[in-house]
Amino acid sequence: MKIPGVEYKTLCKYCNLSNDLLIAEEDGFMVYAYDEPFNNGHVVIVPRRHVPLSELSIEELYRALRLIRKAEATLRDVYHPQGLNIGLITYPHAAFHVVPRWGGDVSFIKVFFNTKPIPETPIQYAERLRKAWGS
Numbered sequence: 001m002k003i004p005g006v007e008y009k010t011l012c013k014y015c016n017l018s019n020d021l022l023i024a025e026e027d028g029f030m031v032y033a034y035d036e037p038f039n040n041g042h043v044v045i046v047p048r049r050h051v052p053l054s055e056l057s058i059e060e061l062y063r064a065l066r067l068i069r070k071a072e073a074t075l076r077d078v079y080h081p082q083g084l085n086i087g088l089i090t091y092p093h094a095a096f097h098v099v100p101r102w103g104g105d106v107s108f109i110k111v112f113f114n115t116k117p118i119p120e121t122p123i124q125y126a127e128r129l130r131k132a133w134g135s
């Protein structure tokens, strides 16, 4: 149900990520350190346009995949993870999450307290990845 007069786009999480978390802007996409990270280095790649996956062109999907590949290379350089997961949000705003993974990274603290300590804040690791992204 939509409330008349409400601009839903302004409620979109991905349209409102902080510039402090911005790592790069390339090819019509924004790359951010995610503000609710599952792990240290968790990034999200979002199209500048507030559109679902079904409205991205094939060319845009190709560019997104290139950025995912660049995120993988950057995260491997900086964090040396044992693996990387990609999560895809399709609607209302397409978003590609790239999450470094290490063995045992789901600890009892996450399981019992639904919280997870990470060594850097998203603002700290955004700065680190911003430097590594261009190189």
Ligand SMILES: [Zn+2]
Pocket: 009, 012, 013, 014, 015, 049, 050, 051, 092, 093
């Ligand atoms: Zn949006």
